Amino acid sequence: MKIxxxxxxxxxxxGGFVDIGDLVFNVSAGATFGYQLLWVVIIGVVxxxxxxxxxxxxxxxxxxAVFDAVRERLGFRTGLAALVSAQVVNLMTLTAEIxxxxxxxxxxxxxPYRGLILxxxxxxxxxxxxxxxxxxxxxxxxxxLCLLVFAVAAVKLHPSWGAVGHGLVPHVPSQSPLLYAxxxxxxxxxxxxxxxxxxxxxxxxxEQWTPKDLGLNKANAMIGYGLGGFLSFALxxxxxxxxxxxxxxxxxxxxxxMGAEVPLGQIGLVLALVGILFAVGGxxxxxxxxxxxxxxxxxxxxxxxxxSNSGAPxxxxxxxxxxxxxxxxxxxxxxxxxxxxxxxxxxxxxxPLTYIPxxxxxxxxxxxxxxxxxxxxxxxxxxxxVVIVLIALTAVPLLILTNAGQN
Amino acid sequence: MSKTINLGLHLVxxxxxxxxxxxxxxxxxxxxxxxxxxxxxxxxxxxxPGVWRWRAGxxxxxxxxxxxxxxxxxxxxxxxSVSAHVKLRKRAEELGLGRGDDRLRPFIQKIxxxxx
Numbered sequence: 001m002k003i004x005x006x007x008x009x010x011x012x013x014x015g016g017f018v019d020i021g022d023l024v025f026n027v028s029a030g031a032t033f034g035y036q037l038l039w040v041v042i043i044g045v046v047x048x049x050x051x052x053x054x055x056x057x058x059x060x061x062x063x064x065a066v067f068d069a070v071r072e073r074l075g076f077r078t079g080l081a082a083l084v085s086a087q088v089v090n091l092m093t094l095t096a097e098i099x100x101x102x103x104x105x106x107x108x109x110x111x112p113y114r115g116l117i118l119x120x121x122x123x124x125x126x127x128x129x130x131x132x133x134x135x136x137x138x139x140x141x142x143x144x145l146c147l148l149v150f151a152v153a154a155v156k157l158h159p160s161w162g163a164v165g166h167g168l169v170p171h172v173p174s175q176s177p178l179l180y181a182x183x184x185x186x187x188x189x190x191x192x193x194x195x196x197x198x199x200x201x202x203x204x205x206x207e208q209w210t211p212k213d214l215g216l217n218k219a220n221a222m223i224g225y226g227l228g229g230f231l232s233f234a235l236x237x238x239x240x241x242x243x244x245x246x247x248x249x250x251x252x253x254x255x256x257x258m259g260a261e262v263p264l265g266q267i268g269l270v271l272a273l274v275g276i277l278f279a280v281g282g283x284x285x286x287x288x289x290x291x292x293x294x295x296x297x298x299x300x301x302x303x304x305x306x307x308s309n310s311g312a313p314x315x316x317x318x319x320x321x322x323x324x325x326x327x328x329x330x331x332x333x334x335x336x337x338x339x340x341x342x343x344x345x346x347x348x349x350x351x352p353l354t355y356i357p358x359x360x361x362x363x364x365x366x367x368x369x370x371x372x373x374x375x376x377x378x379x380x381x382x383x384x385x386v387v388i389v390l391i392a393l394t395a396v397p398l399l400i401l402t403n404a405g406q407n
Numbered sequence: 408m409s410k411t412i413n414l415g416l417h418l419v420x421x422x423x424x425x426x427x428x429x430x431x432x433x434x435x436x437x438x439x440x441x442x443x444x445x446x447x448x449x450x451x452x453x454x455x456p457g458v459w460r461w462r463a464g465x466x467x468x469x470x471x472x473x474x475x476x477x478x479x480x481x482x483x484x485x486x487x488s489v490s491a492h493v494k495l496r497k498r499a500e501e502l503g504l505g506r507g508d509d510r511l512r513p514f515i516q517k518i519x520x521x522x523x
Contacts, residue, residue: 062490062491063491063492064422064491064492068422071420071433072420072421075419075420076420076435076459076462076463076467077463077464077466077467079420080463080466080470129518129520129523130520130523132523296430297422299432299433299474300422300423300430300431300432300433300454301430301432301505301507301508302429302430302431302505302508303430308521308522308523309515309518309520309521309522309523310512310515310516310521310522311522312508313507313508313509313511313512313514313515314507314508314511316515317511317515366417366490367490367491
């Protein structure tokens with residue numbers, strides 16, 4: 001069934017694109033600026049489609065996932081700097097996602113938070129240990145589709161469609177431009193989070209794609225991230241229609257789920273929570289694997305879920321250690337939503353070191369042969385490289401100047 | 408292999424694959440031979456954390472220490488082909504590569520479901 005083959009794209013979209021960072025940034029952006037930042041979502045979505053397609057193609061043709069390319073093009077020293085920054089941000093994200101899973105479980109069950117953190121950790125470990133890559137994609141990708149309830153909620157809230165249309169046109173408001181810029185950078189950072197391409201490119205190797213599957217790669221990137229962008233739109237519209245001007249900052253995942261409860265009642269709330277649960281659960285697995293992929297690829301170890309747990313021992317040990325570290329960090333009581341904001345902003349700083357090697361390798365004819373970047377991929381790739389460098393340079397100053405979006 | 412390759416770009420830091428396509432380390436450095444005025448020839452590949460000690464300064468020495476510092480020398484005759492990866496003629500065990508994975512495997516195999 002062809003339709004099931006876009007599962008990688010769906011999981012990448014649900015678990016990678018619409019993770020806790022996007023939930024927080026999209027709804028907060030809506031609550032603060034209404035629909036005025038919708039155009040930024042479009043820029044972010046096209047960017048992630050361009051680079052996912054590129055790294056998926058590189059992985060398919062050459063068998064090289066992102067950190068393989070990073071090591072090859074940046075060498076040991078600069079590559080190591082890229083690795084360390086990627087792993088730090090990845091661990092922060094993983095921690096935030098595990099916390100998100102526990103919060104969802106708490107909202108659904110009413111049981112104590114700390115116990116549910118442990119439950120979340122054990123459940124994730126069992127799923128990753130026993131389930132094949134295909135089934136992980138399907139379970140979390142399709143489970144996360146419950147998030148579509150936010151699209152229904154967005155329509156039911158009867159937003160001013162004129163204002164929505166205006167938000168699709170790039171502009172800068174006269175009021176609080178710095179805060180606006182902070183949200184724009186956050187939205188782009190959340191849309192183009194590096195772990196999405198780590199996971200996506202390694203996923204292409206896990207799925208053992210061959211050049212025959214390049215059409216599938218394109219479809220996965222476009223449909224998957226297109227869907228992610230659609231959900232981002234819905235979240236921002238819900239945030240704008242429900243929270244704008246009411247002084248409500250969606251600081252809790254529960255507040256975000258309320259966005260579906262207000263127009264749709266109990267069923268909306270449950271669907272939203274289940275959708276968020278699968279989305280953040282999928283993202284937890286994406287980041288868990290990404291951390292292990294990166295280390296293994298940089299050091300030349302055997303890697304991949306398709307090799308079985310004992311077939312890639314150091315890869316397996318790495319994800320187990322990362323899971324234990326993430327659980328330990330959530331247990332300290334750190335607020336997952338706040339952590340995710342920092343993770344998104346810091347990941348923006350790590351973006352260039354991830355995307356430059358992909359662009360270089362995708363242009364290497366010696367092993368990409370006829371599948372090297374065409375003109376369109378290069379023009380878009382270079383354009384986004386400029387965007388990425390701008391984001392990387394402004395992310396931390398904006399974080400400080402706006403007190404992490406609080407002013 | 409007679410075609411020209413750029414050693415820095417197309418050989419160093421590439422993934423090593425053994426004869427059964429197992430990933431078993433990277434090309435961390437090369438051994439070159441040839442006196443002044445003579446043609447340089449690649450005679451071996453070095454792989455292992457110990458190589459970083461002489462490649463990457465203080466950070467390299469620190470990384471080598473963490474990684475255990477071993478170095479494996481693979482004679483150039485054992486290289487089957489160079490493309491996106493460097494493919495070897497023998498199995499990793501025969502060349503002394505991938506030992507970290509081999510040492511860890513028995514422990515992982517004790518856990519139920521290790522072969523899933």
